[in-house]
Amino acid sequence: MSARLRQWNGAWALVLPAAVVMAVGGFAPLMTAINYSFQQSFSGDRYFWTGLDWYSAILHDGAFWQTMGRTALFSILTLVLQFGLGLFIARKLFHKQGRPELFIAILGLPLLAPWIVVGFLWRHMMDAEVGLLGGLLSVFQVTVDLNSVLWAWVTILAMDLWHWTSLVVVLCYAGYLSIPPAYFHAAKIDGASGWAVFRHIELPKLRNVLLVAGLLRLADSLMIYIEPFMITRGGPHVATTFISQELIKTATQEFNLGEAGAISVVYLLLIVPIAWLLFKAMRAGHGG
Amino acid sequence: MAASQNSASRPRVSKSVLLYSAFLLVPLYWLVVLSLQPNKASKSALSLLPSPLSLENFAFVFGSPDWVAGYVNAVTYVALNVVITLLVALPAAYAFARFRFLGSEQALFFSLLFRLMPPAIIMIPVVQMFSAAGLIDTHLAVALAHCLFTVPVSIWILEGFVSAVPIELEETAAIDGHSPAAIFFRILLPQIRPGLFVTAFFCFIFSWVELILANALTTVDAKPIGVIMKVVASPVGSVHIGIASAVSVLMLIPGAALAWALRRHLARGFSMGRVT
DSSP, rough: OGEEEEOOGGHHHHHHHHHHIIIIIHHHHHHHHHHHHTTTTTTTEEEOOTHHHHHHHHHHHHHHHHHHHHHHHHHHHHHHHHHHHHHHHHHHHHHHHHHHHHHHHHHHHHHTSHHHOOOHHHHHHHTTTOOHHHHHHHHOOOOOOOOHHHHHHHHHHHHHHHHHHHHHHHHHHHHHHSOHHHHHHHHHHHOOOOHHHHIIIIIHHHHHHHHHHHHHHHHHHOOOOHHHHHHTOOOOOTTTTTTHHHHHIIISSSSOOOHHHHHHHHHHHHHHHHHHHHHHHHHHHHHO | OOOHHHTTTSOOOOHHHHHHHHHHHHHHHHHHHOOOOOSHHHHHHHSSSSSSOOOOHHHHHHHHHHHHHHHHHHHHHHHHHHHHHHHHHHHHHHHHHHEEEETTTHHHHHHHHHSOOOHHHHHHHHHHHHHHHOOSSSHHHHHHHHHHHHHHHHHHHHHHHHHOHHHHHHHHHHHTTOHHHHHHIIIHHHTTHHHHHHHHHHHHHHHHTHHHHHOOOOOOOOOOHHHHHHHHHHHOOOOOHHHHOOOOOOOOHHHHHHHHHHHHHHHHHHSSSOOO
16 A cells, blocks of 8 residues: 555645644643753743753652652553453454444443543542442441552552543454454354464454554553542552652642753653654554 | 354353443442432432432532533533644645655654653643733633644544545546545545544543643633532542532533444444554
């Protein structure tokens, strides 16, 4: 397909409106944030050049790396849980379930729930006395305590599982629909096991859709803010403080635009290689 | 199609899918229960039916002009965002799908990178920029700020849909003497209609639920309901379970309507585009 694409630099004219929106809405603010990272700000309108001071301060700051580590750990755990469950449900939905479009509508519900609603709902659900889950667990002598690190993490992971697994299911289900039925017939005639069908037919065919889902889930899990804030306010202590909350705290409560800028730049430098690898993998899939 | 041929002999019910659906629906059902009973009842005991049944929470929300306006504000900027996003993303997606041009791969990658950028990074500069432009506290400001996140995904989805339409269709139409505009609007656009729905869904998914930028860019006139809701839902303030639940239910309705309306398009739509 891509071999047929015509070389025409005039196509930039078609990209221009989008490019302008992105440049004004994204590139300019990003440059401003990068600019701040080399400066010290006073009273909101006076700036002094400080060079790389913020960077060396951050890179030697154990708390910063712990926040990054927590964010990465959260991302890895949610991705593993959601891709495991999501693939499983998509497979069942495709092979075993009648009226799939009805379930697609149900699956879409949590995706379209405002984040503040999700956070509020899950914090209240875990209330040990009157919460739906917390109250139920109390019956079995299990007391939910959001002031414990373990319960705070379990709650946020369960909440994210509820909130986002559907995205993986919907995308993977779409992937399943695009597999030619002949593949399954051939496998049936050969008497292939369910696992063999999954491993050698479904998984390779779902490669691209899994990459897309992976990219979206990675992006959103790394920038999670409102939901954990609604549940634990980042606590106990800083046990559920992730990078976005750290950024917002630094920029709006401590009014430290320089440090916030430097954190942003370090974060982006870490994410660019991952994005590049995913992008390359996706484009390679397109060519074939 | 494939599914029905594959498992026509078996009963078409999967326990796992039903269980998973229950896992998704029960918390939402409980939220509705909370919204339909007085705050005091919600604070004193766990119940699975509203007892006593009361509409006081909804009466409060609908009786407060600020809250109703907040709801209208959110709907307004989301609609504005969907329109702007489609207008700028469609031509760009067409360009990426049909041509190679200087820096096309790099441009596509950069647009992707913006989707990975936390709104928190650009929050302060975006506020400074919009206040310099005199756009603070307008629906347009929020809609434009959200475009940063909705445009890349939209280009990406639409590129897949346009690529899936055979280029021969356009070439034949051109030979028949149709103008490029006529080809785009009368031939290509009807072909990628499901793609437009899927794209709108993804814009909605971001713009309706996002609050960091929406909060930072609004003060009074364009403040969305989600920000107003913080007063009764945030752990920092005093929580009013009843009102917070009622607002939550109201905020779930547009999403539920959209999911229902698009239930056929969502999965099929993706499988038609080259996203898969």
